[in-house]
Amino acid sequence: MIYDLMAFELSKQIGARRVGKLHTKNGVINTPFFMPIATKGAVKNLSPEDLKKLGAEIVLGNTYHLWLRPGDELIARAGGLHQFMHWDRPILTDSGGYQVFSLGARAKEKYGTSGVKISEEGVSFTDPIDGKKYFMSPEKSIEIQLNLGSDMIMVLDECPPFPCSHEQARKSMELTLRWATRCYAYFQQRIKQESEKYDKEKVISHQSSVRNEGKSDDSLPMTDDSRIVTRPLLFGIVQGSIYEDLRKECTQRLIEIGFDGYAIGGVAVGEPREQLAEILTWVAPLLPADKPRYLMGLGRPEELVNAVQAGMDMFDCVIPTREGRHGRLFHWKRNLKSQIPNSLPTCLPDRQARQAGKFQKNSKFQILNSEESDNDIKKTNADIENVPCSMLHDSPEAFYETLNIANEKFKEDFTPIESGCQCETCQNFTRAYLHHLLKTSEPLYLKLASVHNLHFYLTLMKLLRNE
Numbered sequence: 001m002i003y004d005l006m007a008f009e010l011s012k013q014i015g016a017r018r019v020g021k022l023h024t025k026n027g028v029i030n031t032p033f034f035m036p037i038a039t040k041g042a043v044k045n046l047s048p049e050d051l052k053k054l055g056a057e058i059v060l061g062n063t064y065h066l067w068l069r070p071g072d073e074l075i076a077r078a079g080g081l082h083q084f085m086h087w088d089r090p091i092l093t094d095s096g097g098y099q100v101f102s103l104g105a106r107a108k109e110k111y112g113t114s115g116v117k118i119s120e121e122g123v124s125f126t127d128p129i130d131g132k133k134y135f136m137s138p139e140k141s142i143e144i145q146l147n148l149g150s151d152m153i154m155v156l157d158e159c160p161p162f163p164c165s166h167e168q169a170r171k172s173m174e175l176t177l178r179w180a181t182r183c184y185a186y187f188q189q190r191i192k193q194e195s196e197k198y199d200k201e202k203v204i205s206h207q208s209s210v211r212n213e214g215k216s217d218d219s220l221p222m223t224d225d226s227r228i229v230t231r232p233l234l235f236g237i238v239q240g241s242i243y244e245d246l247r248k249e250c251t252q253r254l255i256e257i258g259f260d261g262y263a264i265g266g267v268a269v270g271e272p273r274e275q276l277a278e279i280l281t282w283v284a285p286l287l288p289a290d291k292p293r294y295l296m297g298l299g300r301p302e303e304l305v306n307a308v309q310a311g312m313d314m315f316d317c318v319i320p321t322r323e324g325r326h327g328r329l330f331h332w333k334r335n336l337k338s339q340i341p342n343s344l345p346t347c348l349p350d351r352q353a354r355q356a357g358k359f360q361k362n363s364k365f366q367i368l369n370s371e372e373s374d375n376d377i378k379k380t381n382a383d384i385e386n387v388p389c390s391m392l393h394d395s396p397e398a399f400y401e402t403l404n405i406a407n408e409k410f411k412e413d414f415t416p417i418e419s420g421c422q423c424e425t426c427q428n429f430t431r432a433y434l435h436h437l438l439k440t441s442e443p444l445y446l447k448l449a450s451v452h453n454l455h456f457y458l459t460l461m462k463l464l465r466n467e
């Protein structure tokens with residue numbers, strides 16, 4: 001087992017909801033948290049200073065994009081991704097697998113050859129931009145993420161398509177587990193080889209001193225704020241499609257390997273989102289209490305609330321920034337904001353709607369979690385409208401609404417997006433001005449919309465932390 005860093009510190013637990021701190025080699029993050037997405041080493045339209053003003057404690061970088069352009073080795077020579085993009089707080093990187101599977105497939109349309117071929121060794125694909133061929137193995141994914149200098153590294157996994165038979169889902173899960181084992185072994189080997197860089201001894205001696213102070217009972221919350229984390233954290237990813245037995249088995253087998261954190265994959269990219277609540281009830285209770293839990297690629301505000309209430313700690317999604325760019329701005333229903341996080345109704349799967357076929361199966365594979373697909377925004381919005389959920393933003397129970405700033409009714413609305421909002425946009429600009437900027441395609445609109453929507457998401461996470 002990789003030496004245990006005890007990076008996660010649980011401060012309090014209310015039901016299944018967890019509030020705590022996650023220690024990384026680039027600082028501490030308050031949990032639960034939301035990660036703005038810096039696809040290619042930048043959060044679209046925002047500088048690192050903007051992000052800090054918003055209170056973002058971490059961003060997510062995309063391994064696939066940074067590997068292909070400008071290249072992980074170039075970034076390593078620049079001093080790592082933190083230095084390259086001038087961001088000194090934590091960074092989580094995905095494995096690149098998701099983009100390989102989704103974007104690689106686009107190459108087929110452009111170059112006539114099927115982009116993606118999965119084998120035991122890894123996955124080969126064609127870059128849809130220039131037609132070059134690449135090969136991603138589990139080891140390669142870890143190597144790239146180490147070169148980037150990531151604080152949290154994800155194993156390479158296979159996202160099974162949806163729908164997917166039990167047999168297919170098992171086959172895919174077994175491959176994901178074999179890849180997870182290889183990622184773990186390679187990561188461990190690299191950390192050992194570069195022990196000087198990762199300062200293992202310092203960590204171990206620090207840990208034993210903490211233990212010797214009578215904190216050896218892992219079930220007790222740790223209050224030591226000075227714990228030292230000098231190596232990246234490695235996360236395993238739970239797959240298994242919509243099958244309870246597979247999700248549970250995958251979780252248990254990953255825990256046996258012993259990762260620093262655990263992610264739940266698949267729910268945002270292929271599997272019906274209304275099944276999320278069910279998957280969380282299977283997986284979350286099995287996850288170790290002393291390790292961080294990441295729900296990948298989600299989601300809408302009500303989904304975050306429900307997932308936090310189910311015991312998840314970490315989230316990422318393109319929704320606030322991408323929807324903002326297209327005119328959709330989030331705002332609170334004042335009377336309900338104060339009820340977060342304790343008394344909100346739960347967003348339950350709507351089986352009737354699902355059976356009636358209202359949910360568009362597998363229509364979002366490369367849309368919902370990609371900053372690449374701005375052109376697909378109309379389709380995405382249509383998909384979101386179709387999610388059968390008792391707490392959709394336009395329903396009376398919702399704690400927030402969205403407004404479409406492109407609407408003519410805002411042309412002479414000289415109020416902010418949300419009165420009382422502390423973000424830079426609402427403090428200084430009116431709906432009428434934002435409407436004008438969007439209508440005339442002024443780039444400033446993109447920044448102001450991203451600032452407000454991210455502020456909304458980060459405020460939601462604060463409320464879920466009881467801050």
Ligand SMILES: [Zn+2]
Binds near residue numbers: 417421452
């Ligand atoms: Zn605002």
